Amino acid sequence: MHRIGTITRVVAALGGAALATSLAISPAAAHHAPAAVSVGVQTYNMDFGGDLSHLFDPTLDLVTATSLVWAETVASDIPTRARGVARSLARLQPELVGLQEVSTWRTAPTNDGRTPSGPFVTDYDSLHSLLAALKDLGTPYKAIVVGTTFTNAAFPLPAMTSNGLRLVEFTDYNVILVRQRSMGHLRLSNASSHTYQAYLPLAIAGMEVRVTRGWAQVDVALHGRTFRFVDTHLEAWGPPPFQAHPRNEQATELVQRMSGAGMPVVIVGDINARPDMCTDIPRTDPWDEYWDDNVEAYSIIRAAGYTEAWYAVHPDDPCAARSWTSGHRILDDPTNRLTHRIDDVFTSTGAKTGAVAVVDTRPRSMYGGLWPSDHASTWALVRVH
Numbered sequence: 001m002h003r004i005g006t007i008t009r010v011v012a013a014l015g016g017a018a019l020a021t022s023l024a025i026s027p028a029a030a031h032h033a034p035a036a037v038s039v040g041v042q043t044y045n046m047d048f049g050g051d052l053s054h055l056f057d058p059t060l061d062l063v064t065a066t067s068l069v070w071a072e073t074v075a076s077d078i079p080t081r082a083r084g085v086a087r088s089l090a091r092l093q094p095e096l097v098g099l100q101e102v103s104t105w106r107t108a109p110t111n112d113g114r115t116p117s118g119p120f121v122t123d124y125d126s127l128h129s130l131l132a133a134l135k136d137l138g139t140p141y142k143a144i145v146v147g148t149t150f151t152n153a154a155f156p157l158p159a160m161t162s163n164g165l166r167l168v169e170f171t172d173y174n175v176i177l178v179r180q181r182s183m184g185h186l187r188l189s190n191a192s193s194h195t196y197q198a199y200l201p202l203a204i205a206g207m208e209v210r211v212t213r214g215w216a217q218v219d220v221a222l223h224g225r226t227f228r229f230v231d232t233h234l235e236a237w238g239p240p241p242f243q244a245h246p247r248n249e250q251a252t253e254l255v256q257r258m259s260g261a262g263m264p265v266v267i268v269g270d271i272n273a274r275p276d277m278c279t280d281i282p283r284t285d286p287w288d289e290y291w292d293d294n295v296e297a298y299s300i301i302r303a304a305g306y307t308e309a310w311y312a313v314h315p316d317d318p319c320a321a322r323s324w325t326s327g328h329r330i331l332d333d334p335t336n337r338l339t340h341r342i343d344d345v346f347t348s349t350g351a352k353t354g355a356v357a358v359v360d361t362r363p364r365s366m367y368g369g370l371w372p373s374d375h376a377s378t379w380a381l382v383r384v385h
Contacts, residue, residue, distance in 0.1 A: 049073035084372030086133035098231025147193025198249035264350030273297035
C-alpha cells in the first residue's frame, strides 16, 4: 500500500498506538492484497467573518446592518485565525484540503453611500493569510481551485468604519489546497469549480439577491489509482421546513453530477445537515434538539452510496461528542460549545476511510486568543483501491 508519509505523522500527532496497529499491513498481506493508495484529506470551514444575516433583518437600515457585519469581521481577526488554521494543517499535513468560507473583504471611500469616491483596497484576504502562514511554518500548500460561491461586487454596501463611511465588498470562495511536497507524487487534472442551480433568494434593501453555492473538484492520480476530490459548502441560511430547503436540491445535484465520474469520489465540506442516525441525542436545549432533525442533505448523499468517514470508523458511536464540529458562537471564548457534526468527509465505492479525527476542539487550538474558526475540522485517511 502506497503512502506519502501521512500515517507516520498522524500516529505521532494523535498518539495512536492502536491506530498504528490498525493501519499496519504485514508483508504477506501486502503481497497478496490489491494495490491501494492512502491519502490524507481535511475539510475546514474558515469562518467568513461577519454574520451576513444582519443584512436580511427588515428592522435594520442598510448602513446599520452593514456596519454590524463589518464590525464583526474586524473583531474576528481573519489574519490571526488563518494562522491558527495553518498550524492545524501543518500538524497533520494532509495531501488535500477542502476549504469553505474563504473570504476577501474590500472597502472604498464614498461620499454618498452608493458610489465609490476612490479605489477599493483589500482589507482582508483569508486565503493569502493562510498560504503565507503555511509557508512560514515550512509546510507550503498550493491553491489549485479557487471557486467563487457568492459576492456583492455588483452592489457594494455602505458601512461606518474606523475610517468613516465606506463601501464594503465581500466574496466567498470554496478552495482546494494541495500540499506542495506531495505534488511530485500526485498527478492532477480537471481542476474546476461549479455553481449549483438551486440558490437561496433573499432581499437586501428591497433588492432581490441570489445567494449561490457550489463545489470545487480535481481528479487525482497516484501510483496507478485515480479518484476525484470534491469540496463543497451547501446552503446554511433559509427557514424550515428542512425538506424544502435549497441545500437538499444542491446535495441531489452534487451526487448526480458525481455519478458519472467513472472513478472513486471523495467529498469533503460543510454540508449544513446533521447525520441522519443522530436525531435522538438527549438535549438540554430544545432549539438544538429541533435542528437535529435537519438531516435531509446528509441522507441524500448517503443514499447515493457514500459513506461518511466518522460513521465508517465509529459505527457503534456515530454521534459521539468528540465528533462534533459546529456550534461555536464566540471566537474568544475557550469553552467548547460544539453541539453537532456538519463538516464531513464522504467516500464512494472504491474508497474507504482508514482513520478519522475531529481536530481543533480544545482551547489549546486557539491562536492569539481566538479559535481558528467557529467550526472544528475533520481529517481523514482515505484508502483508494
